[in-house]
Amino acid sequence: MYRIIDVHTSFGKRVDNDPRFTAATLGMELDRHRIAAALTFSQQGIAYDPRAGNNETIALTSRDPRFVPLAVINLRDHPGWEQELNRTITAGIRGLRMCPGAHNYPLESATFQRLVALLGRIQIPLLISSLDCMTGWELPERAARLTADAGFPLILLDTYYGNMSEVMEVMRRYPHVYAETDGLATVDAVGIMAETVGADHLLYGSAAPIHPMQKSLNQVLETSLSDKQKAAILGGNAMRLFGIRESNLQGRPFLESLEPVHFNQPVIDVHSHLGYWHLPCRDEDYDPVPMLERMRRLGITHSMVSSYESMRYDIAAGNRKVMDAIHGHPELHGYVEIDPWHLDLSCAEMDRYYDRPNVAGCEMELTHIPCPTGSPQVRALMREVARRGKPILFMAASANDAAIERELALEHPNLSIIHAHGASPDWCRTVKDAPNLYVEYCYSRPSHHNLREAIDILGPARVVFGSDQTLLSPFGQVGLYRDAIQTDAEAVPILNGNARRIFGL
Structure with a gap:
């Protein structure tokens, strides 16, 4: 019995209300792929209003325990961002999703340094896309260096073959850095990263419902890693970092096999x-x-x-x-x-x-x-x-x-x-x-x-x-x-x- 925790999902779509990107559709994808729980946030928090988006996230996770809330904070909103951080912490968010590139502020800013100090006291994971920069190479080391002494986990999303070498080097230097697996699409990329930085530093993510969930699952399941290592990547590491207990997952779906899914025809x-x-x-x-x-x-x-x-x-x-x-x-x-x-x-x-x-x-x-x-x-x-x-x-x-x-x-x-x-x-x-x-x-x-x-x-x-x-x-x-x-x-x-x-x- 293997529990899967997806650390990279969202709901909502900028401008239109396409039903393929709603929270309801995301929930159906979780059930279809036997995902026990998913970290999630509202896309409104990135594209428009973090407070309204966080309200949507908190409301969803309050009525549906499959979802674990992430808050989105925009540091350009002064003094509102600090108030919003405190409000969402009180509401029970489990991690913080930051978008320095999309929100147009540098990590070297004094404001980001203040955020890091606050998170050092709160001790919740910080999630940032490794691609939220010009080439995918600039952000990982900067984010790791600036958060190295704060004590909380830094999770880099969206690592892919173009910046995978740099992300692995950053992870070797900074043990508080973790990587999510959705973008690891090359042959055995998850296995290569696990050999280099350890399976205990990788977290399953899908970027659903925007991207296909079975693709990201198969990228983990294809590897020659042990069942214990696969289970850690698929859920165990997320449970540890986000404080999700096994008792929270009772009655949820699970995988019975760690073999990749394929078609039953040529x-x-x-x-x-x-x-x-x-x-x-x-x-x-x-x-x-x-x-x-x-x-x-x-x-x-x-x-x-x-x-x-x-x-x-x-x-x-x-x-x-x-x-x-x-x-x-x-x-x-x-x-x-x-x-x-x-x-x-x-x-x-x-x-x-x-x-x-x-x-x-x-x-x-x-x-x-x-x-x-x-x-x-x-x-x-x-x-x-x-x-x-x-x-x-x-x-x-x-x-x-x-x-x-x-x-x-x-x-x-x-x-x-x-x-x-x-x-x-x-x-x-x-x-x-x-x-x-x-x-x-x-x-x-x-x-x-x-x-x-x-x-x-x-x-x-x-x-x-x-x-x-x-x-x-x-x-x-x-x-x-x-x-x-x-x-x-x-x-x-x-x-x-x-x-x-x-x-x-």
């Missing part, structure tokens, strides 16, 4: 990579064995694979290495990476490999190889891709290029184009009349709501599964799709049927 992954990542990842490079083992655990029967090296440095070398790596593994199918700035080379690469039975098609990634989506170079290369008759995995230069992607699809109606890394509902509406344009949703901080809307707008026949491994964890991406797909009738085409048709499997 999955085809249309988006994966081999190569070196300059990030805190396991160094798998072009070794396909770890990828194949993850595929086996998740029931992924086929993966379409390209080279990250080809996107970043050397197209021909990366294509050669990925084709060598997948040789002898019928579950793996190669993408030839192509570059619109090098038309002749791209055509030569396609012609070199397209007659091989395990080559699925090509990939054009215009964020790694910058080129405008509607440029003559892209249009010329797309004509060559269409002429050769194999599908393309395509990443536009901008999320606002839906109209251009629609044009490209309609110009080449016999070419299957898979849009990579998800899209907004507006994108889906724009391309709805281009039946050969598909979309997959792998992303480090994805929206299961956007994926759900894509299914509703385009239909399940236009959505496919992608993971982005070996960068992103396929366990997390399976969790994303689990939280968006509602029926088996949707699951079959999305998970395997569409890809079988597109790639002729």
Whole structure:
């Protein structure tokens, strides 16, 4: 029996009253994923009025014991912030959620130092997003240094692969610093952090209902950590830091198994990579064995694979290495990476490999190889891709290029184009009349709501599964799709049927 405490949830949505972001919806997500309790706060406290937002939080947690209250304080509200801190402490809040970037004040300020002194007497956790700064690297060390002698826990939210190295170094230097796991989306990132800073310094968080809860759960459950370590991350550490007793959780749901959740049918992954990542990842490079083992655990029967090296440095070398790596593994199918700035080379690469039975098609990634989506170079290369008759995995230069992607699809109606890394509902509406344009949703901080809307707008026949491994964890991406797909009738085409048709499997 494993109790889960989610330390990173909120409710409310700025401007509109979208029912997907209400406290009621958050409560349904807790029950759906068997979460025993959740730390939470009202988004109104960040976006508009901390006092009104805190009132909403206190009212919610008073009527629903599944929720544990966090207060939001804005230090620019003088002298109101100190009065609000005292008021919410009296009302029973268990932690403080601060937003120095969103509220536009520096941590080095005298006002923040006064807050730290007050929290030193109160001894409740302080939660700050590690990304509430320019790059994600500036805030963690500053916050840790400025709170080091105060005695209360500092919990860094939203750590991800871009600042994970810095957060781990900060945690090694400052033992009062903890990290929440929602953004740890790369392969075995939770395991890597646990090895580096200790499982006792990690706290499960989901950022629900904005982000998918099963994704963040699977990121913890995928690791090779012991059950004791997983249980500590999922709930034990939060119970210790926030003073939640086991008696408070009697009658609440719990997990019976610490195995990651997956689908009970085959999955085809249309988006994966081999190569070196300059990030805190396991160094798998072009070794396909770890990828194949993850595929086996998740029931992924086929993966379409390209080279990250080809996107970043050397197209021909990366294509050669990925084709060598997948040789002898019928579950793996190669993408030839192509570059619109090098038309002749791209055509030569396609012609070199397209007659091989395990080559699925090509990939054009215009964020790694910058080129405008509607440029003559892209249009010329797309004509060559269409002429050769194999599908393309395509990443536009901008999320606002839906109209251009629609044009490209309609110009080449016999070419299957898979849009990579998800899209907004507006994108889906724009391309709805281009039946050969598909979309997959792998992303480090994805929206299961956007994926759900894509299914509703385009239909399940236009959505496919992608993971982005070996960068992103396929366990997390399976969790994303689990939280968006509602029926088996949707699951079959999305998970395997569409890809079988597109790639002729």
